[in-house]
Structure formats: structure tokens, C-alpha cells
Amino acid sequence: MRLLIVGALEGYLTKASSVARARGCQIHHVDEPSSALEMLRGDVAFDLVLIDDQCDIPSFGRALSEERIAVTFVACGLGADAKHAVAAIKGGAAEYLPLPPDPDIIASLLESAVEDRNSMIYRSDAMTKVIATADKIASSDASVLILGESGTGKEVIARHIHSHSKRKGKAFIAVNCAAIPETLLESELFGHERGAFSGAIARRFGKFEQASGGTLLLDEISEMDIGLQAKLLRAIQEREIDRLGGSSPIKVNVRILATSNRDLRAMCAEGRFREDLYFRLNVVSLTLPPLRERRGDIALLAQHFARKYTEEDDLPPRSFSQDALDFLEEQDWHGNIRELENATHRAVLLSEGSSLDAQGFANTTSQRGNANGSADSLQASAPDNSKKSIGKNNGKETSDGRSDTDDGGSNLATIEREAVLRTITSSQGNYEQAASILGISIRMLRMKLNRYANEGHSIPQHSHSGSR
Ligand SMILES: Nc1ncnc2c1ncn2[C@@H]1O[C@H](COP(=O)(O)OP(=O)(O)OP(=O)(O)O)[C@@H](O)[C@H]1O
Ligand SMILES: [Mg+2]
Structure with a gap:
């Protein structure tokens, strides 16, 4: 990096x-x-x-x-x-x-x-097939459309394709089309000339040029504005781009990978995604199966993440009890690998002994929220509510960060507060890491902390919260 x-x-x-x-x-x-x-x-x-x-x-x-x-x-x-x-x-x-x-x-x-997204852990037949296809097409210059639910590893496989291609010595550049405001995305991709708009005081190269000779990953392509889709199509078809305000096109040599967790075909039918672009991108498509359809990978992944986080957090190694592995394999993991990763990290941090047991996961995974595994609510609920309920939280969060299903009263609030504060302490004050472990957004974490501070509780010092 x-x-x-x-x-x-x-x-x-x-x-x-x-x-x-x-x-x-x-x-x-x-x-x-x-x-x-x-x-x-x-x-x-x-x-x-x-x-x-x-x-x-x-x-x-x-x-x-x-x-x-x-x-x-x-x-x-x-x-x-x-x-x-x-x-x-x-x-x-x-x-x-x-x-x-x-x-x-x-x-x-x-x-x-730049998270370490290079290691691919799998052993299920479903993933073995996907990887075999990826390896087969890696060396060509064909565009690849990578589909799959949120958290299934679309970016990981995009990096895998790049690192197995003949472009591997060159840049791999990822642009998240959903994260960059619409008004910035065009200049982000294509660059601009001096004077192209009022803030454009000098020429700027875009991601297409920065990725030259290498691979450009267009992440969450479904979120791209339809007008910009036309310009992207031209860039792919003609292999040239126009910088904003530029007078002549510039040749580019870039391999395009794109990801989406939406049904692009349906979006085409509704006129929200250009069909011609869809066909251009979809020379080859790879669909990553959700974790619940490759349960054979769950134990391997959980063990990988437990090792990763005990090493990273300088904690003694943790093993998994058989009932913990059984429990994890039974869950539906609507947030897929990202959710399993967060749950394992949480269990590692909150566990007392050297073994992770089902109860430890049940206590924490039951707090998971909405269907993409990035819930904004953290609720302590009884373990038996949790079975198969990960990611299916029906409780809505009110604007002050309290849950309207918090009918357990103050006791529940205390448990929640303790879990939040303890996680921040274990994360050495890294709010982003703590929020990710807790499965809530950073915004929600800050809201909760403000509330605790107003209630007179002392809040662990914020060291930093990552860079994203
Ligand atoms: N096969 C795998 N082995 C190990 N870790 C993985 C694997 N697949 C995914 N991960 C990890 O899971 C997390 C989610 O992966 P990734 O970001 O690639 O998913 P995604 O499909 O792009 O998600 P989203 O749709 O939310 O962007 C990352 O932390 C990644 O490192
Ligand atoms: Mg992604």
C-alpha cells in the first residue's frame, strides 16, 4: 500500500x-x-x-x-x-x-x-468450484462480474483473480461506487483537466489511468448513476477515457472486475442499469454462495479468524469446543463471512478461558442485527432467542440509539453498556474496531457513548478509530 x-x-x-x-x-x-x-x-x-x-x-x-x-x-x-x-x-x-x-x-x-484481504479460506465443494472457475479465467483479460450477498468475499476473490493474472505486478485499484458521492465519482474514475469545474485548479489522473496495466475493481457497480454508466461503457468498449474537461481521449489498458450484491438483471429490466453495460461486464460471472450454502467452510473460517485475532490482540490461543462449532454451523449468517468474522472476534475478546464454547457465541451472536449483518442495534437477549436468528433482528432502533424492544428494562441496558465499554477497552480505545466487533455502526457507538457520558459513566479514552 x-x-x-x-x-x-x-x-x-x-x-x-x-x-x-x-x-x-x-x-x-x-x-x-x-x-x-x-x-x-x-x-x-x-x-x-x-x-x-x-x-x-x-x-x-x-x-x-x-x-x-x-x-x-x-x-x-x-x-x-x-x-x-x-x-x-x-x-x-x-x-x-x-x-x-x-x-x-x-x-x-x-x-x-487496506485490510488483509488476500487469504482465501475454503474447503466446501461450492467454493472449490468457484475458485476453479476464477483460476481458469484469471489469466485472460475478460471482464468479470462478481455477484453474491454482502460479506461473501467478493472483494477477496477480485484480489485473488488479480494476483493470479498476468497483471499481478501492476496496480490493483478498487473504487467503491456506493461510497463515493455521485458528484465525485466521475472525476475519481476518469480524472479531470485544469478548469474542468470551478475547483479544478490542476490536471488530475483518475483511477482508470492509475490502474493502467493492472486491474480496476468497480465495487458495488449497481450504485453507479445511469449517466455515468454510459461513460463507463464507452471506456470499456473503446478502451479510452475522457478526463473531465479534456479535449482528446486517452488510451487506457485496464482489466475491469465489478461486484454487486443486487440483482443486476432485474435492475436492467427496471431501467435502472444499462443492459449493454451489463453484458459488457458479464463476460464471465462468478457467484459467491452465501455462507449458509457452504456450511463446510464455517469451522475452518472461524478457526482462522480466532487465530488471526488472538495474534493481533496479543491474547492466548483459543480453541473451539465441539458445541461451539456445531452452534456456528447451525446459524444462518445473513451477514456471511464478515458477520462470522465479527462474531468470532467478539467471542475471542469476551471469552474468559482458553476454549470458546457455544454459550459464548450464543450470548454475543444473539445481538446481531439486520439481514446484512451490519446492524445498528446491539441487544442482549437470551441465548435461546438466538438460535437461527442471527441477522433477523426485528427490533427497530429509535433515534437516540435505544432499542424499542429493550423491554428487559434497566438490567438489559446495564449489560449492553458493560459489553460496549469492555469492548472499547479491549480494542485499546479503537472505536472503529469496537463498533465492528459489536456489530453496530460507528455513529451508533458514538451515540451510545454520549448517552453513557450523560448518565455519568466514564468512557474509555478514544485512541483512534481507523481510517475509513
Ligand atoms: N474465503 C475467505 N477466507 C477468509 N476470509 C474471507 C474469505 N472471504 C471473505 N473473507 C473476509 O470476509 C470479509 C468480507 O469479505 P469481502 O469484503 O470480500 O466481502 P464482500 O462480498 O465484498 O462484501 P460487501 O458486499 O459487503 O462489500 C473480509 O474481512 C474478508 O477478509
Ligand atoms: Mg465488497
Whole structure:
């Protein structure tokens, strides 16, 4: 991954860089935000920017948004100054990292910018077939449409295809079409010329050019605006793109992979997705089966995640009791592998002994929420409610973050509060990690913490919350 450091970081630059370099990061350093902007407009993509809070962060944030550059940036400064932190966040920084930089925090910032999505764990027949097809088509330049429910591993398999293709030495660039505002997506993909719009003060390369020779993953393509779909179709068909405001087309050599968890064919029928684009993308399609249709992978994945998190969190190894494995294999996992991963991480953190048992999972998995496994509600419910109910929470959350099914009264609220606070402590104050373990959004976590603070409870210090 590529990291761009801006400014002197109060003299802690060497330390921050060596931590990042040790994680296999390529580092570029510039002194001024203006040089950073120049780099960000170039034909090399960056995953993360660390910027010294001595720089003018609000104007850097403004420049990024005016120039329609979507990159995560984290402000760094001498931590005690809350005003600076607030100004940085208001200025668009994803996080405020106190200096001197804690190596663990830098490491987890980098990790959350580019999670390790390379290892594919499977043994079920269903997945073995999908991987065999993926390997067969990896070396061609054909576009691939990767379909599957949320959390089934669409991005993992896209990376797998890239790393088994002849483009593997070149860039793999992923663009999440749902996460980038519609107004930014076009310039994100195709770049722009100076003067293309009022904030366009210089030429900027888009992802198509940055991915040149390599692979471009268009994640959640169904969310792309229909007007932009036409331009994408032209880019794929003609193998050339037009920068916004550009006068002549530019040749590009990019292999396209696209993912969707929606029924694109139905969207075509409804006129919400261009059929010609659908056929272009769908030269080959791979459909990842939901976890409930490959139960044979569950134990293997759970053991993999338990190992991963005990190592990462520096905890003693945990084994699984047979009843825990039976329990996990019986669940429906509507949030698929991501949900299983979070449940395992939670169980690892909350378990007392060296063995993970069914009860530990039942207590935590019963708190899962909606059907995509990213629920905004955390409810402690009795274990027997939980059977086969993961991801099927009917309780709605009210705007203050309380659940309207919290009829267990204050007891339940106490259990919830304790679980939330304990998870934050175990995550060393990393709110994003804690929210992910709890299966709630960061917004919901902050709402809950505000409520606890207002009720007079002490809240563990926030170290950072990742970069996304
Ligand atoms: N076969 C696998 N082996 C190990 N980990 C996996 C596997 N498949 C997915 N994962 C993990 O599960 C999580 C979800 O995977 P991924 O992001 O690829 O899913 P997705 O289908 O793109 O989800 P979404 O639709 O929500 O974007 C990631 O943390 C990923 O590392
Ligand atoms: Mg994805």
C-alpha cells in the first residue's frame, strides 16, 4: 500500500515512517499540502494520507473536495490539544492521531486502510468450484462480474483473480461506487483537466489511468448513476477515457472486475442499469454462495479468524469446543463471512478461558442485527432467542440509539453498556474496531457513548478509530 506523509509531524516523521515501512508500506513524503495535492493528482494512487496538524487542514480538506479527490486523510498533532483535533475532524480528517505516534495505532490505521484481504479460506465443494472457475479465467483479460450477498468475499476473490493474472505486478485499484458521492465519482474514475469545474485548479489522473496495466475493481457497480454508466461503457468498449474537461481521449489498458450484491438483471429490466453495460461486464460471472450454502467452510473460517485475532490482540490461543462449532454451523449468517468474522472476534475478546464454547457465541451472536449483518442495534437477549436468528433482528432502533424492544428494562441496558465499554477497552480505545466487533455502526457507538457520558459513566479514552 502507499502512504503519503505531509509535513514534519512535529519531528516524529522517522518513527512514523519506520513503523509504516515495517508493514510493507511504500512511503512518500512531502513538506507542504500543495505538494501533497500535486502527488494526489498524479498517476499513482495512495491509500492513506497522514498530515501534520501544523498544516492548514481545513484548506487541505476543502481542496480535496473541491478537486473531487476521494482519499482518506488522518491529521497528526501533539495530542493534548482538543481544539486542533476538533478543527481537523471538521476539516475532513477521518481521524486525529496524537503524537508521538504509537506504533500500534499507526499499524492499525494502515491495516484499516487496506485490510488483509488476500487469504482465501475454503474447503466446501461450492467454493472449490468457484475458485476453479476464477483460476481458469484469471489469466485472460475478460471482464468479470462478481455477484453474491454482502460479506461473501467478493472483494477477496477480485484480489485473488488479480494476483493470479498476468497483471499481478501492476496496480490493483478498487473504487467503491456506493461510497463515493455521485458528484465525485466521475472525476475519481476518469480524472479531470485544469478548469474542468470551478475547483479544478490542476490536471488530475483518475483511477482508470492509475490502474493502467493492472486491474480496476468497480465495487458495488449497481450504485453507479445511469449517466455515468454510459461513460463507463464507452471506456470499456473503446478502451479510452475522457478526463473531465479534456479535449482528446486517452488510451487506457485496464482489466475491469465489478461486484454487486443486487440483482443486476432485474435492475436492467427496471431501467435502472444499462443492459449493454451489463453484458459488457458479464463476460464471465462468478457467484459467491452465501455462507449458509457452504456450511463446510464455517469451522475452518472461524478457526482462522480466532487465530488471526488472538495474534493481533496479543491474547492466548483459543480453541473451539465441539458445541461451539456445531452452534456456528447451525446459524444462518445473513451477514456471511464478515458477520462470522465479527462474531468470532467478539467471542475471542469476551471469552474468559482458553476454549470458546457455544454459550459464548450464543450470548454475543444473539445481538446481531439486520439481514446484512451490519446492524445498528446491539441487544442482549437470551441465548435461546438466538438460535437461527442471527441477522433477523426485528427490533427497530429509535433515534437516540435505544432499542424499542429493550423491554428487559434497566438490567438489559446495564449489560449492553458493560459489553460496549469492555469492548472499547479491549480494542485499546479503537472505536472503529469496537463498533465492528459489536456489530453496530460507528455513529451508533458514538451515540451510545454520549448517552453513557450523560448518565455519568466514564468512557474509555478514544485512541483512534481507523481510517475509513
Ligand atoms: N474465503 C475467505 N477466507 C477468509 N476470509 C474471507 C474469505 N472471504 C471473505 N473473507 C473476509 O470476509 C470479509 C468480507 O469479505 P469481502 O469484503 O470480500 O466481502 P464482500 O462480498 O465484498 O462484501 P460487501 O458486499 O459487503 O462489500 C473480509 O474481512 C474478508 O477478509
Ligand atoms: Mg465488497
